[in-house]
Amino acid sequence: MIHPLAYIHPEARLAENVKVDPFTVIHGNVQIGEGTWIGSNVTIMEGTRIGKNCRIFPGAVIGGIPQDRKFNGEKTTVEIGDDCTIREFVTIHRGTTDRYKTVVGNGCWILAYSHIGHDCIIGNNVTLSNSCQIAGHVVLGDYVSIGGVCAVHQFVKIGEHAFISGGSLVGKDVPPFIKAGREPLSYAGVNSVGLKRRGFSNEQINGILDVYRYIYNKGLNTTQALQFVEEELPISDERDEILTFIRDSGRGIIKRHSKTTADEI
Template identity: 70%
Template sequence: MIQPHTYIHPGAKLAENVKVDPFTVIHPDVVIGEGTWIGSNVTIMDGARIGKNCRIFPGAVISAIPQDLKFEGENTIAEIGDNTTIREFVTVNRGTNDRRKTTIGHDCLIMAYSHIAHDCIIGNHCILSNNTQMAGHVIMGDWAIIAGMSAVHQFSKIGAHSYIGGGSLVSKDVPPYIKAIRQPLTYGGVNSVGLKRRGYSMGQINEVLDIYRVIYNQGLNTSQALEYVEQEFRASDERDEIVSFIRESERGIVKRSGGKGSAILEE
């Protein structure tokens, strides 16, 4: 259903039951899946690949060129998965030569005034709360949540099932399953409430708690802590994900707030 006063380039590919409200502009190299609603005053630019049953609210700009001086007009895309909601005035830039695309997974909620820069990879079931500002090349795991008014440094990684408190400045990697809070951003415990909501057993949650007690509370450096975890904890998806994430971190992970063990990440 296409409303009057809407411009859709003949080259755009929209499923038959896509609804587009007035005063929206859709550029030629665009694909939109069935059941998606595009609100008023939305601009969807070349390279947009939008899935099924998405909702894009007024004022959003999807797949604008990157705000990156190295961008030279290369053919890149911005992907949005099925059942994802993009609220008012969100901006999503398409990729550069680095990854060739910016990706938002399925069943995500991107709240008003948020920005997702070029080459970001957002997992499935993620939430970016109001006015989250995400620089380029960020990777965000499934089920992660960023509370409002937060800013994420370029090339940062945010682990699956993590929670980042409101007003945070994320300049270090945030490991999976934890809460990151305070300023400067620090380890604030395990996201046990989120894990319970997603069906994790108490045994799994307690294992994650015990692993992070070793990493953050025993005064070990990173290498020592990871070696201890691998030796003393049985192999599991949770253990292996934590160890792999920390071992592969290039920026270093958030630290524990002051007191004993606060310098455990210093090699």
Template identity: 65%
Template sequence: MNQPLAYIHPEAKIAQNVVVEPFATIHKNVEIGEGTWIGSNSVIMEGARIGKNCKIFPGAVVASIPQDLKFVGEETTAVIGDNTVIRECVTISRGTVDKMKTVVGKNCLIMAYAHVAHDCIVGNNCIIGNAVQMAGHVEIDNFAIISATSAVHQFVKIGAHAFISGGSKVLKDVPPFVKAAREPLSYAGINSVGLRRRGFTSEQINEVQQLYRILFMSGLNNTQALDKIELELSPSSERDEISNFVRNSGRGIIKSYFSKDAD
């Protein structure tokens, strides 16, 4: 049901059962899937690709041009996965020539006033808290939670199932399965509550905990700790995911709060 007070460009591709509330604006080169709700005073700009059963709340802006002076008008997109909720005044920029797209996955919740910059890739089932500010090229894996008012530096990577406390400055990569807190942002244990909620067994959780004890608490550097982990712990999807993340970290990972390098 499209309200007569909404503006919808005639070239926009909108499924029959999408609800567009009064005073929403939908530009050309937009695609919106079945069952999605577009709230009043939201703006869906050129390049938006919004999936099924999403909710876009008032004041949100999806697919605005990047806040990047290198952007010269290339045709890029902002992709929103099915069942994702975009709350009030969220801003999501479309991509640049780097990735050609910005992506927010399926079943995500992006809370009010958050910003998802150009070329960010957010996985499925993520929660981005109120007023979280993400710079360009950030990558966040599935089931990660970033608490309110945190700021994420460009090119930072955050692993699956990680939990980042409110008001954090995220300047380094955050490995999978961990809690990150304090200032500077540091390893604060594993996200055991989140892992249990998502069906991880006690054996898997204990393995992750043992692995991070070696990585963060043994006094070894990252290379030495990974060599020890791969020598002493049996192969598993969790072990390999953590090892690959740390070895491939571009910015370096956070430290333990108790390590000599943390301050």
């Protein structure tokens, strides 16, 4: 299963049924789970942990040292879960002393030419379309989907089940369950289609819509809206997740789109 033209460091640990194609280099202190395929011309560097049944396509570089001037050679890792697809020329950098690791969850699709910077935490079943650029320290919740050619600013958080339109610049936190688009990036409604596909009931989706009506559509500031939602709307897991996310936001959340003169022309 290991092509003779691949180089595997003697201290790398590959499980059974790992297939490695020619001209790939796997450094020491690497672990790869069973059933994973590593395509040709892939470089897997020290500190990388890859789970079971992953597919790593040609040209990917995983575990490169962080693009961070403060990095001083610390022992850090990249940890990739099971059943992930990492397409051509993706780069994923290991952590720094902030988290000591970069994490990609299970079932993720990281498409061609995308980059995941140091100390990112990527949840399960996340999709990054082609050429997404994720800066360091970013946190993406489960089932986040990001369209092609997006750039996400360092330290941004995107809540679970959020959908980001292609070509977006993400400089503020994006709350869970919503769609975001336009420039500057703005609230564009609840991600109802995605939620239905993942088994959310109409009652759950309507509850989420009610929360966001008060956050974005009633003319309240964020503090007022959160207070009203907590005091007046029925308790639910989704309601409480939204409240917690917004209250914990370090960069502030995206706003509702405001029509400008340019829009009216």
